[in-house]
Amino acid sequence: MNKKDLFHIADAWFHQQSWKPFPFQKQVWNSFLQGRNGLLNAPTGSGKTYALWIPIVLDYIRNNPDYKTKPKKGVLAIWVTPLKALSVEIKYAAERFVEELGVPLTIGIRTGDTSQKERASQKKSLPNLLITTPESLQLLLASKGYDKKLHSLAAMVTDEWHELLGSKRGVQMELALTRIKTLAPNLRIWGISATIGNLEQAREVLLGPDSEAHKNSVLIKANINKKITVKSIIPKKMEIFPWRGHLGLHLLEDVIPIIKNSKTTLIFTNTRSQCEIWFQKILDKHPELAGDMAMHHGSINKETRLWVENAIRNATLKAVVCTSSLDLGVDFAPVETIVQIGGPKGVARFLQRAGRSGHQPGKESVIYFLPTHAMELIEASALQKAVKLQKVEDRMPYLNSYDVLVQYLTTLAVSDGFYPDEIYQEVVGTFCYQALSLDQFGWILNFLTLGSQSLQAYDEYQKVEIEADGRFKINNRATAMRHRLQIGTIVSDAVLAVKYLKGGFIGTVEEGFISKLKQGDVFTFAGRNLELFRIRNMQVLVKKSNQRSSIVPSWMGGRMSLSSEMSQLLRQELYGVGAMLNSNDKPLSMEAKGENVIKEVDIKIKVSRELRALMPIFKRQVKESIVPDAKQLLIETFKTREGYHNIFYPFEGRSVHEAMGSLLAYRISLLVPITFSIAFNDYGFELLSDQELDMQQVLDNDLLSTNFLKSDLEKSLNATEMARRKFRDIAVIAGLVFTGYPNKLIKSKHLQSSSQLLFSVFKDYEPDNLLLQQAYTETFEHQLEEGRLQLALERISNQTIVWKACIKPTPFSFPIITDRLREKLSSEKLADRIKRMLENLEKK
Template sequence: MNRKELLTIAETWFSDQGWEPFPFQKQSWNAFLSGKHGLLNAPTGSGKTYALWFPVVLNYIKNNPDYKKNHPKGLKAIWITPLRALSQEIKQAAERVAQDLGTQLTVGIRSGDTSQKERAAQKRKMPDLLITTPESLQLLLASKGYDKTFKDCSAIIIDEWHELLGTKRGVQIELALSRLKAITSTMRIWGISATIGNLEQAKEVLLGYNTPALENSVLIRANLKKKIVVKSIIPKEMETFPWRGHLGIHLLDDVIPIIKNSRTTLLFTNTRSQCEIWFQRILEKYPEFAGEMAMHHGSINKETRLWVESAIRNETLKAVVCTSSLDLGVDFAPVETIVQIGGPKGVARFLQRAGRSGHQPGKVSLIYFLPTHAIELIEASALQKAVKQNAVEDRIPHLNSFDVLIQYLVTLAVSDGFYPKEIFEEVRQTFCFQMLTEDQWGWVLNFITLGSQSLQTYDEYKRVEVEEDGKFKVNNRGVAMRHRLQIGTIVGDAALTVKYQTGGYIGTIEEFFISKLTRGDVFTFAGRNLEFIRIKNMQVHVRNSTKKTNRVPSWSGGRMTFSAQMSELLREELYRVSSEAAGETLPLSKELKALAPVFERQRRESIIPGPGQFLSETFKTREGYHHIFYPFEGRFVHEAMGSLLAYRISLLFPVTFSIAFNDYGFELLSDQPVDMQEVIDNNLFSSEYLKQDLQKSLNATEMARRKFRDIAVIAGLVFTGYPNKMIKMKHLQSNSQLLFDVFRDYEADNMLFQQAFVETFEHQLEEGRLHLAMERIQSQDIVWKACKKATPFSFPIITDRLREKLSSEKLADRIKKMTAILLKK
């Protein structure tokens, strides 16, 4: 069959459904069939699965003219998805096409949820299309004879590439692709990405550095102008002193009419604990929603999650309170409305969530923004602007992740073994390891065979043997088994399963939360009040309780920070407000107009900084002397900047500070006054000696020590344990700390030890952003205001610090008293 005939098959199928293919779908089919690799930039709900599954099927038909009778065995395509929740959708769409065209092609899923029986069946007979995760792909590379499994694979498609880019899971994919390209020369590599700022670079990371695949590639943009309508829920009474912490619950009554007027509503929260609280509060106040409302987050069991997803599709649920577990591509045509509770911290995440409603080509997406405190209305205004300008963040790829490289090489050694010369050339073609030197490669090989310089006397670190012909191979079955159990780059707190004492699995919870509970304590999880009984074999035994409780699990991944793009948009909105005060007539959004009482009070006590200004405030309370700074750069940058300034001030005056920070600014609290003008005049915001001062100010060694735990787990230096017998996180921490101290004292040039510091500065403290922020502030007019009392801008930062010390009820009482004092004339 020629290409025209093949394309006619696809177009006929589309017209049979009453559809017409989009230009981007046809472009993808043509590019794939002409042997090209590529990246498809398309929004959720635009038909991207058909854009890339169809050409795989058409290519199969072309190579097998007798396809209706003859069906050659073996894997023909792999579809990588970062979230298990997406697998079912892709499977249904792929099976529909395969069956309608009479191809006999089979589709299988392989992820953490796949049973042992199903995996064994797949090993005997692979499906034609395998939908899997980055971790499961690595596990396939760890099985003997993997080259035979992949030899006839014609395509690998990486879905939601923007989610993997800039993570170590993305590095895993880069390395796996470098091997697959060598096994099967006919394989086409395609990625699917939502809009990000650096799409060209995203394609380069996917296809490799200076590779033939990159030279023979295309970037296809869907260019579907999707209309997104953003509506802010503006409180009827505006707090003059906004505080973070009531999670938006005070606006619950404003959300109910939205739910009632829509067929289905998704309420997105930023954290799992916030999700649990909102679900409980709605049911407490509006019990009529029982049975019509559900909850969805990553720690709830698989069966419940799948039930919720299918109930949304069948329109049997009125509302679902969820987290980012429903951010990505699950195909929900019936969802009419989205409510975003609290600032999403990034433009891309907000657009992704908005796209969950009107999730069909040509439909309008409607998203409501519910502020959890008044100042978040500035974020709402900034997001309105971002939607108009289509301003989206870059995703920054990782470089030299040696822990992932070590894990990958042991994976190859566990399966069929590898020859270093051959694999070095492949690894060097990845974006992450394009600068890998011969010396670094030699160090990595020594590390997996001898366990590095300072660990050579311990046999447990000698995992890989060098055979006579120079092949690197794992021959010890125990080493191989432990390695397979630990493949992956997501290192979190140990997850414990939550079960009823009588049986019945509820979900997973992190160890650090459970470790604080004693027998009889009641907590809310998966929408139920549960009484804690005991921990046994990594299981939390519970029973239902009728007691009320305010204790909700928190998960360590719960704190997000502003992206650079979001920070800039936020500052621009504030500059509008200050320009208005200066008599310029820049139009204000309704969100900014609603904040008039807050801005008026802020001006009375201090100022609203303009484009050329940076604001710093000081005032005294019974707690001490508060020094507040407002870079509007996100909590990670503020944590670093706060520590840096505290260190620099302490060089001028003998003073100690406690530090509090949020996304808008940070506070240095001291027990004695500081002449802030003198400090500012001493070049406080200089970007010179930034790294040296940061290392001294932050106890960077302590932060690197914590970061090293994850690196040690990924590199296989510490073993996390067997299923149902996991090693406690505190023991993991102490094991990795011991190694960290050994390397620090005896082997400071150890590449994993050095990587811990690089990651601390580049990823945790965002050193690059901090440097740019310091340069920006240095060029501005630094306005220091000595205030009589707390200002509206400072209030959320002060209350954030109090939250660390007080329970939620005591905090609410304390804040009421503080507000009453501040509002006195």
């Protein structure tokens, strides 16, 4: 059957669905049938699954003319997805196509949710299309005879590649792909990506730099202008001194009409605790929505999550409050509207969430932005611009992740073993390990067989044996079983199952949260108030409570930082306002500036609706200080009963401000004996002291210089302690510490103490240990974002520093001050304290 006939089959099927294939879909079909690899970049909801599943089936039909009468055994294609929730959607789409065409191909899912019965069946014979996750793919490589199972593989598809790139899960995929390329001579590798800036590099990472696969590849972009409409919910009364104590709940009533006027609405929050609170508060104030509203996040049990997903598909729910658990590719056609609570902190995340509505070709996506405090309207204005310009973040790939390589080589040793010379050539063909030297690879082999230089006396670290023919193999069954249980690169706090006393699994919470509670405490989880009865065998036993007040669980990652792209867009918006306010040629008094210039701005300059709504805040800011423009770095100082406040406004995001604040505090301490407490948010950071700081001395000594950055940063933040904490994750991934068996997980504090002991041993006796060096590298490059800090300081060096000695807190400083207070006060006490502060500021 020639290509024209094959295309006719696909076109006819599309016609039956009353669809028409997009040009990008036909481009992918053509390239795949020509035997090429590639990366497809297309917006969410544009038919990416059919772009790749259809040519896989057409290629099968071409190679098997008797396909209808002779079903094929063995795996034909593997489809890797980063989220288990996506696997059901992909299976549904794939089954629909082959069943309606009468092609007898089998389709199966292998994830952490797959039943033991299904796994046993797959062990005997893999389905023709296996839908799996990066971790389950590694488990396949850990099974005996995996090479024979994968020999006939025709396609590897990595879905949502932008989600994997820039993480160690992406490194896992690089290694798996380079192994499978060797085993399957007819393999074609494809990636699917929606929102990403560095597409060319993404293709290079997927296929391997300088590889034959990369040379024989294409980058296909879908030329589809997905219409995204962003609508900001602007408070009727603007807070002149904004603070973030209420999670946006003061605008809850503005969300209700949106819910009632839409078929289905997804309400996205940034954290699981915020998700729980919003769900509960909506039901408290609008009980009529009970039964029409649900909640979805990663810690809720699988059955509930699947029920919610099906209810959205069937349009039986009016609203779902959710987190990033519903960010990716699930096709929810009934969803009309999205509400984003608070700044999403990244353009890509915002676009991804917007794409959940109108999740069909040609449909408009509508997303409402609800600010949790007034200043987030600047982010809303910046996002409007980003949507128009289609500006999204780059995802930076990892380099030299030795812990993932150790885990991967152990995986190969568990299955059929490996020959180092052969595997080294494959490994250096990946983007992550392209610079791996033979000496470094030799160190890793010694680590696997001897336990590294300082652990040679301990048998438990000598996992791999070298057989007579030079094969590296694990023959100990207990070692192999422990390794299989621990495959993966996602390391988090130990999670405990939440169950009712009389049975019934509700979900999971992190050990760090539950360890702070005592028997009888009430907490909100999965939309219910639960009383803690006791903790036993990694299970939290609870009973329902009618108590009104409760604690909301907190999960790791609750405070995200602005991405570099988002912070740049935010600065552009804010500096634009500053330029307008500073554009008047005649020198005006502060009072006059506050009154006159803003009136001129309103009349003469086209300002976004969001920035126009913030004019009362800018007016007050100008009265007390200034709104900086692109040429200025603003520093404000003032005194309150708490002490002397020194606030800097680089507008670079939390993570950079944390590092910059610590760096500056350390450098100041070298000049004068002074101690600070540091607070920071996405807009700036504060150094608070009980004695006055000579700011002129700080400016004269150029303390925001990039000179000696790394050494000063290391001293200022106690980088050794940060690397020690980072090493825990590396030790778990590399298999140095064992996390425990199912239902008998080792407590995180024990994991921490074990990894800290190893860290100390390596630091004192083996400083050239590659895993130890990796801990420091990751601390600087990923946690502290040293490169981004360097660029920020270089930008500041070209700005004029404007120091304003203020009499009292300004609107810009208020969110930073209140954020610090939250760490010390309960929510009730915080609200009372802020209320008094606001009254005093207004009186003054």
